[in-house]
Amino acid sequence: MTMQQTSYLVDTPEQYSVTEVTEVFPATEIDDRYPQYQALSGVRKWIRYAWYPMIDLISVMGTIAAIASFERQGISWIDLGILLFMFNFVGLAGEAGMHRLFAHKSYKVIKPLRILLAVAGSMTGESPILEYVAYHRRHHIYADQQGDPHTPYYIDAEQPLSRIRNIWHSFFGWKYNSKTSQMAAPEKYAKDLLAEPAMVIINNSFYGIVLASFVLPALLGLVLTGTVAGAWTAFLWGGCFRFLVMTLMGDLIIRAGCHLFGTRPFIDQANSHSGNIWFLAIPSLGLAWHNNHHAFPGSALLNIDWWQIDPSGSFISLLEKLGWATNVKRPTPEQVKAKRLN
Known part of the structure; x- marks a missing residue:
């Protein structure tokens, strides 16, 4: 399959609606007493464009120092304990x-936990969070077709250096592409979160939350060692090294790698190129079962076969057992059988 860059924003009919990617809550009026979402424009857009390379540069330099x-x-x-705690807590x-x-609404949780997951996930x-949900839902609707914001099939295969x-x-490039930046409006793809004041506040606090993910391990190091040196090394490992590894895992290995490589045991929802990469299941916390995910995007658990390890699914199952998660969605045996390739 190839994709022409010049026609990337053509008015392509949606293969699947948001309701087929995720259950949509009834429309709710937005409370004007709380800060509202503002689309990127003007100076705010250029601040965002400067933000990603700056925070990535900090993580790279910190990793080198680590x-x-x-x-x-x-x-x-x-430091090892703080690194593992931050990786699992944030991951x-x-x-x-x-x-x-949030993106797929594959289960529900009590409100305090919902807010904690939104903050830590950010x-x-x-x-x-509003942009993440909107982009991800659109990604599933147009998976690896014209209109997918970050498909690794964006440029025609016949063009020079197309794979690279x-x-x-x-x-990384899709974040700075003028064509993709106008694709996924939260007003269309994340109406449910726009109607939730806490999510809008968390969305608008994004920069501070990310910076806090570097400060938190440093504070833990200071408390546990009682020294500035302990705070510094904890910042390097739990902040910088952790951030770089998670960025490479989420943005490069999953977003690109799992749509270029891997096995395809199931027919996925949009017939994309999603694949399972089994040896990345644990470090990706389950998302490397990517063909499973695209085949059953509304499922809270991605370990469709008994031998597959899905740490995030195990976490959700634990929340369910504790009574903190409800309406946990799983595909039925009939649904699995219907989508399984011979």
């Missing part, structure tokens, strides 16, 4: 929260 520190003195158990909130809860730094340019577009 590696240099490792060569001199290794990594302490405290589970991003995958189980931002993705499966620490991934991928994008503000497509990977770059899917990984």
